Amino acid sequence: MTEPTEERPLVTFALFAYNQERFIREAVEGALAQTYSPLQVILSDDCSSDRTFEIMQEMVAEYSGPHEILLNRNERNLGIGGHVNRLMELAKGELIVGAAGDDISESERTKVTVTTWKSEDQICSIHSLVKCIDENSIECGFIKNPYINEFDNPFSVVNKMAWVTGSSHAWSRKVFNNFGKLSDDIVNEDMVIALRSSMTGKIRYIDQPLVRYRVNVGISSENIKSSILRIKDIPYKQAKRKLAVLKQYKKDREKIAYNDQLVDLINKKIIEEEINIKFIESGGKLRLVLRGIRCGINWLPLFKNYLKHKLPTGVLLLNYRLRGL
Numbered sequence: 001m002t003e004p005t006e007e008r009p010l011v012t013f014a015l016f017a018y019n020q021e022r023f024i025r026e027a028v029e030g031a032l033a034q035t036y037s038p039l040q041v042i043l044s045d046d047c048s049s050d051r052t053f054e055i056m057q058e059m060v061a062e063y064s065g066p067h068e069i070l071l072n073r074n075e076r077n078l079g080i081g082g083h084v085n086r087l088m089e090l091a092k093g094e095l096i097v098g099a100a101g102d103d104i105s106e107s108e109r110t111k112v113t114v115t116t117w118k119s120e121d122q123i124c125s126i127h128s129l130v131k132c133i134d135e136n137s138i139e140c141g142f143i144k145n146p147y148i149n150e151f152d153n154p155f156s157v158v159n160k161m162a163w164v165t166g167s168s169h170a171w172s173r174k175v176f177n178n179f180g181k182l183s184d185d186i187v188n189e190d191m192v193i194a195l196r197s198s199m200t201g202k203i204r205y206i207d208q209p210l211v212r213y214r215v216n217v218g219i220s221s222e223n224i225k226s227s228i229l230r231i232k233d234i235p236y237k238q239a240k241r242k243l244a245v246l247k248q249y250k251k252d253r254e255k256i257a258y259n260d261q262l263v264d265l266i267n268k269k270i271i272e273e274e275i276n277i278k279f280i281e282s283g284g285k286l287r288l289v290l291r292g293i294r295c296g297i298n299w300l301p302l303f304k305n306y307l308k309h310k311l312p313t314g315v316l317l318l319n320y321r322l323r324g325l
Helices: 024-032 052-062 079-090 109-117 154-160 189-200 231-253 260-281 285-293 300-308 313-323
Strands: 013-018 039-045 069-073 095-100 125-132 141-144 171-173 204-213
Touching: 013 024, 013 052, 013 079, 013 109, 024 039, 024 095, 024 260, 039 052, 039 079, 052 069, 069 079, 069 171, 079 095, 079 189, 095 109, 109 125, 109 171, 109 204, 125 189, 141 204, 154 189, 154 260, 189 204, 189 231, 231 260
Parallel strands: 013 039, 013 095, 039 069, 125 204
Antiparallel strands: 095 171, 125 141, 125 171
C-alpha cells in the first residue's frame, strides 16, 4: 500500500453489508477496484443470516491488490447506527467513504471524492449524483439530491430534515470526533451527519455519478397488495425514524456552541413528530390536527397526514409502490 503523504492521505472505504448475498459480490468488486491509494478497505457484515459474509471472505482470500483489507463481522446485529459506530472504531482514515452492500461504487469514486475534499478547508461531507440500477443491474435513471442548496444553513437542514445522498456519502472523521457515536436507534445516518457537517464545516456535492444505486430491492420487493397494514406501518416507521434523528440533533447541538434558536427549532420539530406518531396510532383523529395547531405546528403537514388516512386504500398502496416503499 502506498505510504500516506500530505498530498495523499490515508482514506478508509467502508462497505456496510447485511443479508445482501445476491448483490455483495458486485459491491465488493467495486470496493476493491478503487484507484485511490493509500486506501484501507473495510468489508463489514452486520451478522447476516445468509451467505453475505462467506462471499466476502472468499473474495478477500482471492485478493492480491494494493489496498489494506480489513474483514469484520459483528457478533450480533447492531443496526445501521451501531454498525456505523463500529466502522468508525475500525477506520484509520481521516476521510471515510461509505458504501452499501447492494450498490456498486465506480472505480474512480474515492479518487474524485478526495480531490473535492482537499479542494477547500473545512469540508466535512461529500456526496454525489448517483446512477440508479434495478435488481438485475440495468440502468434506470439518476438521483440528484434535492437539498444541495440547503446545507450551508443548519436551520434549513433541521427544518427540512435534509439528507446527504447516503449511497454516495463520504465524511470527515471530525464529525464523529466532535459529536461522538450515533444512537443505536438511528437509521437515517445521512440526516444526522448532514447537520453535524453543516454546524461545523461545509458539505459539497459532486455532479457526477460515482455510485450505481440499487433501487427496489429492500422492502419494496415485498407484496404490497397483500400488506394492508403497511398503510399504517410505513408512515409510523418513518415517523419513528425521524423522531430518533431529531433527538440525535438535540444531543449533537448540546455538544458545541451554536445558535440557541436552533435548539428551539429542534424542540418544535420533536413535538411535531410526537404528535404525528400519536396521530398515526389513533388512525387519523382530527383532534390531533387541532392539538398540533395549538402547539404552534404548521397545519399543512398535519392536514396532509389527515388526508392520507382518509384516502382510498388502493391510492395509498399505489403511492407506496411508486415511491419504492
